[in-house]
Amino acid sequence: MKKILLVIIVFFLVLPLFVESRFWLGFWTTTLFFALLGQSWNILGGYGGQVSFGHAVFFGTGAYVSAVLQVRLGLDAWTSAAIAVAAGALVGAFIGALSFRYGLRGSYFALVTLAFAEVFRVLANAWDFTGSGFGMLVPMKPGAANLQFADRSWFYYAILLLVVLAYALTWRVERSRFGAYLLAIRENEDAARALGINAFRIKLAAITLSGAMAAMAGVFYIQYYLFVDSHVGYGPAMSVNALLAPLIGGAGTVLGPLIGAVALGSLAELTSLLLGKEPGVNLLAFGVLLLVILRFLPNGLMGLLRGRS
């Protein structure tokens, strides 16, 4: 296992040395971005079994808070990033406290997260402070102090670092008492409670961590693209992106979201190569893949790898 991990990390570290074109560097940067977003979903949905349909609410909060602090209040990018991640955790704790306190489970929890994301979307779209319908544009000022890089490979290494940190954290969680509690709640919440696990607190911790990690992805997004609007930030598409990678790769496994993100990214390139860049074709392929995985590989592509070895 450790050898495989080492190979993966080395592969990603040396990748920019062999990738000449900007296009492929961008491809791997966005793939790693989706791997980070997917891992945030995975902590709550994969390990904890709390399926969220509104992860955009955390992602968008990260992107928006960072953008608003930089543009409206003139804070520097580093401080803004830190506050934005904290804001993501706070939103996670808030939604978690409400929905878990009132016992929402399964599809009801999924729907309430979706509704929260929609509320945030409407607010961001209506409020002038968040740029309303125009969105937030962060002025381009390359420099390490602004977390902006003229050389795009720096962005690649930045997201790689975030992914390594997030995956290391998830790996630690998986092996911790907290992780074991989470799995117990996923498998049978009533039984877990009966054994004395404080399910509310464990789920609350999971959604807070998940929210912070998704907000981190949002912070990266805003530094990379320098733009966010309510549809990108809080729209259902980002929520779907967050859950596709872990479900395809294998929910409840450390490497699942990464494998899923790579599979989805490759599939997107493959379909546009074969069928042209018609709108919707990529997503069409994603939908079919999701159904096939749910039907034949309930443990995702990781299940396939594990089954072989």
Add this chain to the structure above:
Amino acid sequence: MLHIINFAHGSILMLALYAGFFLFTLGGVDPYLAVLILAPAFFAGGYLLQRYVIAPVSFGKDTNVLLVTLGLSIIIDNLALYLWTSNTRTIDVGYAQVFVDVGVTAVALPKLIALGAAVLIGILFWLLMTRTDAGKAIRAVSKERQGARIVGINVEHIFALSFGLGSAVVAIAACLLLPTFYVTPQVGNAFVLIAFTTVVLGGMGSFIGALVGGMVLGIVEAYSGLLLGESLGQIGIFVIFILVLLFRPTGLFGQRA
């Protein structure tokens, strides 16, 4: 009724709107006549979809149903986008411009017909659920799945039947909407959360609830649009949805599970 939360509901509505649109433009079939073709066709389609796609893929788990229908809606929406592009389409029927004076205000004829048809379908559904064997079987399965199986009800068939019925009603709704509405591949999205909210607010499995829930939502939508302005107005529905889920998950008329 069976607590199937179907994320593809909006996509099915969109498909039905396109079907009605093409029947009108290519075949010259009036949307109201199209009901006779589309309702049975969507009943059959919904039945097959539940029986041979949703049920086998979801393994009966409730969040899996949500994911499978999400996958289906992604497939249907993007197939529509691919085939028919994102252009907005409308049909032109003479009677869409006919207004009927109902005392306080004038209402477009198609909207009045839609209201009448909705009430009629509500009554028919209530009769179906209370007076027929199929309806009783659906209620039995929704109350106690294992018990229903033991007394010899084919649970898979009943699930598919009720999914087919839901799709047929969606097809009827599409025919009623078409004269005064437009079609795009994304048109269904706007209706999904509204439909969920209506049902959750009224209470799952309650017909009176669905009707009252629909009316309350209509009023909330109109007033929040009026008071908060157009862009902020949509928030009313989502806030109600969250509040009902949190504080009264059985809805206004639902029974305790």
